[in-house]
Structure formats: C-alpha cells, structure tokens
Amino acid sequence: MTRDLPNQSVLRQLVAAFGPDLWAHRRSLAASYLFRLVAIGAALFAPWPLKVIIDHVIAARSLPHLLERSAPALTPEQLVLLMTILFLLVAIVGALTNAREKNISARIRERLTWQLRDRMLAHLQTLSPTFRNDNRSGELVLRLVDDSDLFIRILTKTLPLLFQHFATLVLTLLLMFWINVRLGLLAALLLPVLALVGRYYSKRLWAASRKKRKHEGKVSGLAQEIVRGLPVIQALGGEHHARKKFGKTNVKRLKAGIEETRVAVRMERTLQIIQGIALALATGGGALLVLRHQITIGDLTIFAAYIAQLLKPVEKLNDLAETSGRGFAGGERLLALLAQRALVTDAADAVTLGRAQGLLEFREVSFKYPDADGRRSVVLRGVNLRLDPGRLAVLVGESGAGKSTILSLIVRLFDPTSGEILLDGVPLTRLKIKSLRDQIAIMTQEMHLFSGSLREALMPHGIELSEERLWEALSLVALDEFVHSLPLELDTSLGEDGLNLSGGQRQRLSLARAFLLDRPILLLDEPLANVDAASAAVILNALEHLRAKRTCLAITHQSSLLQYADDVYHLEAGHIRRDEIDHSVHRKLRRMA
DSSP states (O other), X not given: OOOSSOOHHXXXXXXXXXXXXXXXXXXXXXXXXXXXXXXXHHHHHTTHHHHHHIIIIISOOOXXXXXXXXXXXXXXXXXXXXHHHHHHHHHHHHHHHHHHHHHHHHHHHXXXXXXXXXXXXXXXXXXXXXXXXXXXXXXXXXXXXXXXXXXXXXXXXXXXXXXXXXXXXXXXXHHHHHHOHXXXXXXXXXXXXXXXXXXXXXXXXXXXXXXXXHHHHHHHHXXXXXXXXXXXXXXXXXXXXXXXXXXXXXXXXHHHHHHHHHHHHHHHHHHHHHHHHHHHHHHHHHHHHHHTTSSOHHHHHHHHHHHHHHHHHHHHHHHHHHHHHHHHXXXXXXXXXXXXXXXXXXXXXXXXXXXXXXXXXXXXXXXXXXXXXXXXXXXXXXXXXXXXXXXXXXXXXXXXXXXXXXXXXXXXXXXXXXXXXXXTTEEGGGBOHHHHHTTEEEEOSSOOOOSEEHHHHHXXXXXXXXXXXXXXXXXXXXXXXXXXXXXXXXXXXXXXXXXXXXXXXXXXXXXHHHHHHOOSEEEEEXXXXXXXXXXXHHXXXXXXXXXXXXXEEEEEOOHHHHTTOSEEEEEETTEEEEEOOOHHHHHXXXXXX
16 A cells, blocks of 8 residues: 555545444443543633632632622632632542543443454455465454454544544633633644644654554464464474564564654654743743733633643644554555455345255356466366265365365355256255355364363354263264363363364364264265374264265265265366266175274
8 A cells, every 4th residue: 555644535435334333332422422521621620720719819819700799708718718629529520521431432442342353253254265365364363353453442542532632622722712812822823833743744654553564464474374383393493494584574563663663753752842832932921921911820820721731632642643543554454354255145035944955966067266367277167966865975086176176165165157056956056155054064184173172172163062962972983982081071171273182083073073063964075184094994984874864075085985985976177077886895895894
C-alpha cells in the first residue's frame, strides 16, 4: 500500500463492514458518551470555586449577582467552606461518571473484540485451502487476534477520546471567549498551528506504524514456522540457519520500529515547544490584562487552567496518532481478509440431508487448480467413480496425481470444474455444506489435535460421550491397554497435535475418533503411512469392523491395503481406471484377518 492515511473509500468500506457491529451496541455507546460529557462538564467547572475564593474572599471583591442572591449573608470563612464542598462534589461527580464511562466502554470493547474475532474466524473457515498458499498461518493469527483488538480499540477508545477532546476544545474556547475575547482569540489562533503540525507528523507516523506492523506479521509468521518445524530443524542441525533467517526478519522490524519512534519523538518535541510558547503567551498576556484591571486574578487562574486543559490533548496527540495508525492499518488488513471470497458456498435452494445411505458417484468430473499467475493446472479429467456402502474402495496413484483432490471434492473444499458428484443420487451442490460434512468422518495422515486431555481429543467437536463408548473406540484400535497404563488414563494431557504419542498411536487415535463420529462415509488419507507393522495390523482389523456399515474410501500407496479392498482404482494423468480383484484371495485374506 502506498497511501499513508486511509482515504475516504477505505473509511466508507470500514464503516460498511463494521458499522452494524457498532450499531448493535448503540444504547451502551450513547450512555458511555453521556457519562463522558458529564465528566467533561465537571472538569470545566472545577476551577470556578477557586476563582470565587481568590476574587471574592482573598481580593474581597463583591460577590457575583447570582451568588449574592443565593447566599447574601455568608462570612468569608463560610464562603470558603461552601466553595470547598462544591469543589469536592464536582470532583466526586467527575470521578464517578468517568469510572462509569470506562466500565461501559470496557464492556463494549470486550464484547466487540470477541464478536469480531469470532466473525473473522468464521469467515476464515469458509476459505479454500489454497488461501494458505499465499498467507502464512502466523500472519493470519496476527490478523485474527491483534488486528481485531487494535481496530476495536479505535472504535471504542480512540474515537470516544477524540470526541472528548473535541467537546472539551469547543466548550473551553466558548468559556475563554466569555471571560475575555482577546484571550479567547489567542487560544483560538493556536488551533490551526496544532492542526497543521498534527497532520504533518500523523501522516508520517501512520506510514511508519503500517510498515512496522507489516514486518511484525512476517516475524510472527516465520516464528510459527520455526516452532512447528523445530524437531526437523534440530535433527538436521539447522538451528544456526533458522536463527540467521529469523534475525534478518527481526532486523527489518527493528528498523521500522526505530523509524516509528524517531517520527513520534520529533512530533512530541515540536508539540511540547508549541505548548510552552502557548503557556508563556497566555500567562504573560493574562498578567498584563490583570494589571490593567481588565480581568481579575481569578479570571487569570481559570484561564491558566483552561489553557492547560486546551493543550492537554496535545500531550496525547502522539499516542492518538500512533494508536490510530495501528488501528486503521489493522482495519484495512481485516477488510482485505473479508474481501477473500469462499470458493464453495451454499446454493439458495440447498437442502439439509438426514443420515445418508452413503452411495457416492463421480460423473465425468474434471478439476483444475488455479495457479498463482491466473492459469489453471488440470488435475482430474472426466473421472467416473462409484463408492458403495459396505465396501472399502482403495485409490492409488503417484504423489501429486490428485488423490487428495478426490477427498477435497467429496467434502466440498472445492467444486468440480465440470461434471458432478452425487450422494444418494443428489448432487453435492444441492446439499447444505454442513449437512454434507456431517455425513463424513475422516482419518487424516497428519491428525490435528487441540492441546488438552485424551478424553477431549476423542470427543469429536466437543460431543459428550459415555466412558463405555470411549473405551469401546480405544479397544477397536487396540489403544485401551496403553491408555489404562497411563497415570491419569483418559484425563492424560496431550501435547499440541498429540506430539507425545507415536506416529502409529496418532493414526490409531485418528481412526478411533472417526469411529466415534459414527457417520455413513469414512475417508482415509494414507491410513498406514508412517506406522509400524503392529499398528498397521490393528488399523486393518479395525477397518474390517468399520467397513460393514459405511462407505469407505482410502487413498494410499501401501500395497498391503490393496489386499483388503473390495474395489481398487488407479489414478494416473487425471484419469481413473478400475482394477479387477481376485475375490477368492480377497475373502481368504479377510478370514485370516
């Protein structure tokens, strides 16, 4: 991006995309702004009791008409006591309303942050797997977590603060003009100067902040890649190379951070000088007016307090510019993520399917993956395939032949370029995506597990299952004795992705989870890959049990699985051919199993 500030088009897009989320909290927001206004009024009224004490007690001037009518017989001591009480009440009102506003704003901020993160995650989950090709997972995590927080802070903290400063500015100027027109003009002349300085440095600060944030995303993405690949890096002795690469990326972020600080310091220095000049002129000019009896000492005191109040936002301008820059940059990145469209969506007339029988058919299915340059590489050409319930079909082919693409098309991560896929005679495009995926259990080569207990890992999607059901699944894959040997059994903690289990144990656990889902279609991605002979035998025996009531499709390059298949298909050059099977040998092998 070459622009420094978000232009009107971007601002309109931000309002259109996130305005409804903010509007849903309009009542709480209105209450927040109301309390903020009361706090502003209390802050502006706070110096007036001191003015009364200076002018009408110490200087012994006659009381203002309004005060004289309401308290005509007060002694100086009583007037001081009354002003002290009034000052205390104003301070209490200001503190209470300020605290109330902060609590309301905090609740709005936390709710909006949660809602936006949930919305972004939901959108991210609709995007195709190819989206990850050009987006590091670490950078996506930064968008999902940090950018959401930064942008919501713009809406719930920075904007209300700007409103507070603007309201304070307008009300303070009005009061200054009421006290003395010339002093009010002096204060008003400062505003264009501050605005020009703020705009000049804000553009540079926002640009520096955006650049720093960009490099932070790269650092985060690379860090996650290194952490996830740490065992391989260590095994290959690549620690020095990883540190060197990480260091180069961090240096770019370091330079961007230094540049951001340099611009911020220059801005702060300039604003402090202007603030000093303003205070000097206001104090000197006010003192001359006192000497000429054009204003009172109390008026000068109030004016000094108001000039400090007027310049208080100047002290925060640096932080506001930095926060706004980071927040709007985060908002633009969220817009870019929302702009990514899902390749697969529900049709307007899509229907929900009950439990399917499981008959899957490919009819003249072709598929092309889009390349980075916009061209498409052909993967499947006119594929015809029939998968029947109660049978195990095995699909073999060279690496990259398109075996995993077949699985992706069945679960509708993609739709065919041409042809159609049917489930029980209904095209998949006529089914709601969730309804379709609720029919399918998958055993993947690389199982994804959230960190937590073994019990939680076995319960698919958080579904509560009985102890008996869990142990039945573990027994099916011969993991029950292993789990019984663990000190906490089912409550034993698993590391991220189950890294404290062996490869064979993770594969068997994946199959146990697929069994617990109890769905009519079972897809297996290299079920015997990276497992020892004992685990392979367990998995094959479990498949004999599972295949009876399910439509099973396994993609593999392991010849041992072919012996247990009811149907064998070869995928080559985008075409599928079916192999003939000696069923007498097949039945003998199944009896031996």
